[in-house]
Amino acid sequence: MKSFECESSSEGDEPTIHPISRGIADPPQWLRGSASTTWGWHSSCAPANDGPSSSASAGVEQPFVPFSHNSNEESPVPGRRTPLGTVGLGGFYFQGVCAPNLGAVPASDENSPEPGGSNRSQPSRALPHSQNVLQNKGKGRQGKAVRLNINARERRRMHDLNDALDELRSVIPYAHSPSVRKLSKIATLLLAKNYILMQANALDELRRLVAYLQGTATTTGIVPPPGFDLDGFPAAAKFLQQHHNISSEGGGNNDGNNTGNSGTAL
DNA sequence: TAGGCCATCTGGTCCT
C-alpha cells in the first residue's frame, strides 16, 4: 500500500504527511489544510466557510495572492522532478493567464507493443519480466497476439491518462520551468484539488463582500450610475464607505461595524 | 544505497 492517502481521514497518532509537502518546512497555506494539522486539504474543509483565506475575510483586506514567488526558496535542482518541497512550498508563482492548452490531444499510439513509433520520452522497459511472464503464464489463457493487443490498449490508456495529467499540470500554477522537472502524478492531483478549493473560497468570499457592499452602498448615499454594476468594484465601494464615515465625523472613529484598525486609515 | 516515481505487463472484474 502506498504511504500516502489523499485525505487525512485518520486522526490517528502519527500525523500523515502529504506527499507534496513531505519534507517541506513551510508550505503555503492554500496547500495545507485550513485548520488541519496535516497538510493538504481535509475533506471536511468546506470551501465556503473557513477555508485558507478566512483570515482575509476577518479584518484587513489583503489582496489574495496565493502564488507569491519566494525568492529565497531553495533553488531548483536541474534535472530533478519539481521538488515536492518547492512545489508545494514556495515554488509557486503566479504565471498570469495559463493557456488552457486544451484539446489537441495527440492520438495515442496504436497497437505498437514497443514505443518504436511513439515519441514518448520514456525509454522502453519492463520487457524482460513481461516477456517471461508472457511465455509462462500468458499463453495458457490467451494467444500471444491477443495478449499483445491488450497490452497495447492498456498502454494507450495510460498514455491518455498521462496526457490528461499533462494538461492538468499546464493549467495549475506552479513553477513551470525547464530547469524544474514536472510535478509527479500525485502532486498534480493534490495541487489541482487545492487550487480548485482555493478558487472556490476566493469566489465565495468575493460574493459575500459584494453582498455586504450592496447593503451599505445605499445607506451611505453611494448611488451607482445606471448600468454600473457595483459587483465589480467591491473594495472600492467599501473604501468609499469608510472614507465617507471618516469625513462626515471629522476624522473621528467610525462607529460602524469596522473595528480594530481604524487608526490606520487607508 | 534506499526510497520515490514511473512505465509496463498482467489478470481480474465490470460493462456494453
Next chain:
DNA sequence: AGGACCAGATGGCCTA
C-alpha cells in the same frame, strides 16, 4: 466477446 478499468508486480531511473 471485447473493451475499459483497476490493482498488484516488476524493474528502471533518479535523487538525497
